[in-house]
Amino acid sequence: MNRFRNLKWPLVLVCLVVGSLVYAQDYQRRYGGGRSYDERRGVPLWEKSKDFEDDVFTFVRIEYDSHNGGYGWRGRGRSKWSTDHPDADLNLSFRLKQLTSLEVDPNGKIIRLTDESLFDYPFIYIIEPGHLIFSEEEVLALRKYLNKGGFLMVDDFWGEMEWQNFYREIKRVFPDREPEEVPLDHDIFHIVYDLDQKPQIPSIHHYMNGQRTERLDAEFAHYRGIFDDDGRMMAFICHNTDLGDGWEREGVDQGYFEEYSEPFAYPLGINIVTYAMTH
Numbered sequence: 001m002n003r004f005r006n007l008k009w010p011l012v013l014v015c016l017v018v019g020s021l022v023y024a025q026d027y028q029r030r031y032g033g034g035r036s037y038d039e040r041r042g043v044p045l046w047e048k049s050k051d052f053e054d055d056v057f058t059f060v061r062i063e064y065d066s067h068n069g070g071y072g073w074r075g076r077g078r079s080k081w082s083t084d085h086p087d088a089d090l091n092l093s094f095r096l097k098q099l100t101s102l103e104v105d106p107n108g109k110i111i112r113l114t115d116e117s118l119f120d121y122p123f124i125y126i127i128e129p130g131h132l133i134f135s136e137e138e139v140l141a142l143r144k145y146l147n148k149g150g151f152l153m154v155d156d157f158w159g160e161m162e163w164q165n166f167y168r169e170i171k172r173v174f175p176d177r178e179p180e181e182v183p184l185d186h187d188i189f190h191i192v193y194d195l196d197q198k199p200q201i202p203s204i205h206h207y208m209n210g211q212r213t214e215r216l217d218a219e220f221a222h223y224r225g226i227f228d229d230d231g232r233m234m235a236f237i238c239h240n241t242d243l244g245d246g247w248e249r250e251g252v253d254q255g256y257f258e259e260y261s262e263p264f265a266y267p268l269g270i271n272i273v274t275y276a277m278t279h
Contacts, residue, residue: 042251043090046097046106057096057277059089059108060121064138066131080128083156085110088248089125092269095247100192100270102277113138118145123276126154127244130162132169139172146173147228151276152235156242159215163239170226170235179224179237186225188236188275193267198223201241201260204249208256213240232279236272243269 048056064081089108097104111117114137146152157166182188189195200221206214213219218240226235246265250257
């Protein structure tokens with residue numbers, strides 16, 4: 001979808017289908033047969049509508065460089081940007097298709113900020129930016145993208161050290177704008193699902209170890225926004241929380257699903273996408 005040909009989708013396109021957040025967790029049991037489990041991790045595949053071949057929501061993950069030594073340094077090994085991929089991307093895309101009237105690309109996409117196709121997509125996702133570094137070209141591209149109406153979601157980084165790294169990099173993008181704590185009464189927490197708290201979602205590994213947070217200095221979840229001159233939120237920054245694991249791990253543990261994926265990770269994820277597509 002070309003965001004800059006048609007900046008806003010009518011709200012009717014993203015109205016929630018009547019029903020509750022009740023999902024299947026065992027894809028193999030419920031949907032088994034006829035698909036390659038290796039390719040899509042058991043997530044159903046669907047055809048894009050011929051009437052909306054180009055005008056579909058695509059979950060776009062940003063590939064970036066990091067400065068954390070041999071782990072994820074400029075493509076060597078498993079990079080931070082690929083955390084929870086592809087399960088989180090595929091699962092959220094499927095739930096958007098299942099629970100809303102959005103036309104959704106079943107596959108998602110990975111691009112860099114300097115990719116010429118960036119401006120075709122209204123929503124981009126950056127995960128684990130605690131060691132992220134932007135090139136000057138990426139700084140300019142992200143600034144232009146957000147100023148032109150794009151929306152950035154940032155997710156899954158914990159503690160003050162990782163916050164300071166991301167803060168330094170995003171201030172290179174917007175030296176004159178400050179990330180602001182988003183109040184609970186903001187539309188993004190209520191636009192589709194009505195949340196009564198700002199959820200802190202731990203990884204499933206920390207959950208299984210009885211931990212609600214992943215760092216000693218990450219006691220509370222923070223949801224911060226960066227706004228343009230007209231008050232439009234350009235970026236939504238989810239710090240000390242991990243929505244991506246809530247999407248990725250929905251079928252791993254019944255308790256985790258019921259405590260985090262169903263009541264928080266999916267509702268907030270759907271709210272964020274809906275907000276991005278209608279503001």
